[in-house]
Amino acid sequence: MTRVADRFEYWNVGxxxxxxxxxxxxxxxxxxxxxxxxxxxxxxVSQINGCRFCIAMHSAAAQQAGASAEHIDGLAEWRGSRVFDAPERAALAWAETVTLVEDVQGAAAQKDRLLSHLTPQQLVDLTIAVGLMNALNRVAIFLGR
Structure with a gap:
């Protein structure tokens, strides 16, 4: 039996x-x-959850997708940064709300802001992306990445 503390290649177990x-x-x-x-x-989301492996992986992926060093380096403090545009700010606020699940009632106003930048399908997909990353963070954290 494998203990949680043991690292193993969970991505290769089929x-x-x-x-x-x-x-x-x-x-x-x-x-x-x-x-x-x-x-x-x-x-x-990975920063919030403290998944070091995912932080490193998505920092590199964000850079490959065209994010500037300012975007990546300033992400943890995005609210105080002028680097992020309105759609990015709305999406990041939504990601934090969905991840932390603290202000469900305040989410309605955030949804309205998001829908001024995204289609309803994109809002659903963004929400799924946040939920998915939360799930993958937990798998990586608890199975030893």
């Missing part, structure tokens, strides 16, 4: 559920959301 999580990530490419925005959201 879990259909894990493979479907990754397939969901792949489906986000058809969402109409920019790859850069999705990677910034993935990175912010």
């Amino acid at each position: 879990s259909e559920a894990y493979e479907r999580l990754l397939a969901t990530k792949g489906a986000l490419g058809a969402s109409g959301l920019s790859e850069q925005l999705v990677e910034l959201v993935f990175l912010r």
